[in-house]
Amino acid sequence: MGSLPEGAPLRVAALYDAHGNMPALEAVLAEVEREGVDAIVFGGDLASGPLPRETVELARSLDAVFIRGNADRLDSEAMSPEWGAAGRWVMAQLDEEQIAWLANLDFSAAIDDTLYVHATPQDDETVVTELTSDERLAELLAEVEQPLVVAGHTHMQLDRRVGDKRFVNAGSVGMPYEREPGAYWALIGDDVELRRTEYDLERAAAAIRASGHPLAEELAAENVLTIPSREEALAAFGG
Numbered sequence: 001m002g003s004l005p006e007g008a009p010l011r012v013a014a015l016y017d018a019h020g021n022m023p024a025l026e027a028v029l030a031e032v033e034r035e036g037v038d039a040i041v042f043g044g045d046l047a048s049g050p051l052p053r054e055t056v057e058l059a060r061s062l063d064a065v066f067i068r069g070n071a072d073r074l075d076s077e078a079m080s081p082e083w084g085a086a087g088r089w090v091m092a093q094l095d096e097e098q099i100a101w102l103a104n105l106d107f108s109a110a111i112d113d114t115l116y117v118h119a120t121p122q123d124d125e126t127v128v129t130e131l132t133s134d135e136r137l138a139e140l141l142a143e144v145e146q147p148l149v150v151a152g153h154t155h156m157q158l159d160r161r162v163g164d165k166r167f168v169n170a171g172s173v174g175m176p177y178e179r180e181p182g183a184y185w186a187l188i189g190d191d192v193e194l195r196r197t198e199y200d201l202e203r204a205a206a207a208i209r210a211s212g213h214p215l216a217e218e219l220a221a222e223n224v225l226t227i228p229s230r231e232e233a234l235a236a237f238g239g
Contacts, residue, residue: 009112010038011189014170016118016152017069018042020049020090021174021224022058023207024183027199028173029062035187041109043152044069044118047102049174050213050220052090056098068105069118069153070125075103086214114188115146119153128169129154131239134162141165150188154237155183156230157194168192175223177233201225 013032018025032040042064047056048071059066063148070076074091091099107124118124120140128151137160141149148166155177158169171184171194180186181201187193205220211214213219222228 009189011035011187012039012041012111013037014041014043014116014186014188015173016043016170017045017155017172018047018049018055019045019060019071019172019174020047020052020055020213021204021208022055022184023049023204024174024197024199024224025055025058028185028197029181031195031197032168037187039111040064041111041116041150042066043116043150043170044105044124045071045152045165046142047072047094047098048074048087048090050208050211050216053093055174056094060101065109065111065116066105067109067116067118068102068107068124072102072105074099082215089212089214090237108145110146113146114148114150115144116150119151120199121149124153127154127237127239128158128167129156129234129237129239130160131234131237133239134211136239137167138162138165141167144162148192150186150190154233156233157186159192159194161188165191170194171196175219175227177228177230179230181224183211183229189238 120126150168155172157171160167169217170186173183176184183197185195209218
């Protein structure tokens, strides 16, 4: 990792919501290496997807900070029977130690003047989007000491200020809801840079289709080769 002059903020790669998309994560990590960052934060929802074991092993091979997302609680209630079956499949790909490691990750991490959480400082499921009112966002950030909070969860990049607080969504490495496919993340340092990394979508789709995941075809076609738009996601999530 790179070095900075004494007193300068660390340059942190914030990698959220990989969701078992190892090809996307590999591409981002290659860019992170070229950047020479000082730290990597994995912001949750690491494994839940088509290549869970490989993604976990790759992430854990790094000197990184990990926090837990809602989907890292693999036995949590699924949003549909289909996703319930997918969750059971993911658990079957991991060993007991990996499952326990995911479930027991820290809720948050503080680096310099930045607090890293999965969704909000209160929990790992509350939704914050561009539709969230300033009043509601200020309420969620009111008890936070740090001036900057970095989160994920909604799979949409965001950069908002309320009062003296700044809320950034790093986006999703593996399952974005954006205007074009790619792997989305953030570089935190003197300022915030919202990044998008291109990767070989066809190769990723082929790996996903060969994975055995119950929703492999849907994930390859609708979350890699094409992706849900921000408008679709906002209609579903609201604020």
